[in-house]
Amino acid sequence: MPEWSSLEISSWVGRHLWPLFRIASFLMIVPLFGNQMVPMRVRLGLALLLTMVVVPNLGPMPLVDALSWQSVEIILYQVMVGVGMGFMVMVLFQLFVVAGQIIAMQMGLGFASMMDPGNGVSVTVLSQFYLMLVSLVFLGMNGHLVLIEVLVESFRTIPIGQQGFASEGLVQLFSMLSWMFVGALMIALPVVTALLIVNIAFGVMTRAAPQMNIFSLGFPVTLIFGLFVVWVSMSGFLPQFQLLTEEMFAMLKFVIGSY
Numbered sequence: 001m002p003e004w005s006s007l008e009i010s011s012w013v014g015r016h017l018w019p020l021f022r023i024a025s026f027l028m029i030v031p032l033f034g035n036q037m038v039p040m041r042v043r044l045g046l047a048l049l050l051t052m053v054v055v056p057n058l059g060p061m062p063l064v065d066a067l068s069w070q071s072v073e074i075i076l077y078q079v080m081v082g083v084g085m086g087f088m089v090m091v092l093f094q095l096f097v098v099a100g101q102i103i104a105m106q107m108g109l110g111f112a113s114m115m116d117p118g119n120g121v122s123v124t125v126l127s128q129f130y131l132m133l134v135s136l137v138f139l140g141m142n143g144h145l146v147l148i149e150v151l152v153e154s155f156r157t158i159p160i161g162q163q164g165f166a167s168e169g170l171v172q173l174f175s176m177l178s179w180m181f182v183g184a185l186m187i188a189l190p191v192v193t194a195l196l197i198v199n200i201a202f203g204v205m206t207r208a209a210p211q212m213n214i215f216s217l218g219f220p221v222t223l224i225f226g227l228f229v230v231w232v233s234m235s236g237f238l239p240q241f242q243l244l245t246e247e248m249f250a251m252l253k254f255v256i257g258s259y
Contacts, residue, residue, distance in 0.1 A: 015061050018071075018160045020051045022078035026151055029086025031093045032135060032144060054152055061160055074161065081158055084165060084173055085252060089147060091176045092248045096134045098180065099187035100127030106188075106195045107226035108219055126230070130187075137241055150252055157257040169255035176251065183244050194229045198222055 024047040027033045033043060064070045103109075104124040123131070138144070158165070165173065198221070 015058070016051060016055055018061070018074055018078055019054055019058065019155065020047060021075050022082040022154070022160075023047045023050050023054070023151065025079045025082030026086045029083050030089045030147060032139070034086065034090075050148070050151075054155060057152075058155055059159060077163060078160065081154065081165065081256075085151065085154065085256065088173065088176055088248060088252050088255065091180045092244060093131065093134055093138075095180045095183045095244065096130040096187065097123060097127045098184035100124055100130040102184060102188040103191045103226070103230065106192050108223050109226075133237070134241065137238065138245070141242075141245070143245065146249065150249065150256070153253075154256045165255060166257060169257065172251055172255050179247075179251075187240060190233050191226060191229045195222060195226055198225055 024044070027043050027047050032038075033046065064074065101124055104126040107126075109124060109126055202221075
């Protein structure tokens with residue numbers, strides 16, 4: 001009967017344990033996989049499956065006992081890398097949620113909110129529409145496969161060890177928040193501009209005919225016109241989404257050091 005030493009067992013456990021924490025933390029944060037509608041067992045099973053596929057292709061591992069404090073430090077670094085990568089992808093999806101919030105507030109649909117079953121928060125109906133649309137387009141473009149490819153690539157650029165993102169990568173990671181608001185404004189700007197023109201027109205009408213009840217007339221007109229502009233702007237939605245997705249993946253590869 002074969003016998004294994006404690007060093008061999010510790011090396012085998014660490015070789016599978018450390019990549020598992022990076023992959024699992026990434027899948028717990030990233031949209032689609034980290035959705036609350038996806039059962040925890042499915043996410044854990046997918047993380048274990050990806051770990052078994054990735055581990056044979058990894059380079060040499062640190063000679064550290066898997067049950068030591070140094071191993072805990074390595075695990076924390078892997079969690080930080082996985083969460084950081086998942087956060088960058090999540091920002092892309094939240095960009096369209098913010099854009100929907102901006103448009104809904106200008107249209108007067110800010111009160112029409114619903115519970116997002118995936119994130120467990122209340123968002124406007126328009127934001128939920130954008131979120132579902134983005135999710136379907138992202139899956140249709142095989143974005144989930146690109147995410148797995150980038151995740152596997154991160155093990156080459158950021159090997160398992162006591163290191164995380166570089167300083168330039170951390171700066172890029174924190175700048176994603178400003179990028180999110182800029183992108184949301186790009187999506188919402190056509191609708192917001194059109195509704196601003198409508199509001200100016202109602203202001204002129206109020207000055208010309210003060211006896212007109214502008215509140216009872218302006219709300220339905222603004223709502224209908226806003227929905228019409230959103231429908232018209234759908235023709236340019238796919239190029240904008242493709243551009244923002246390419247920018248996100250470029251920044252993600254820069255953060256992990258692939259570029």
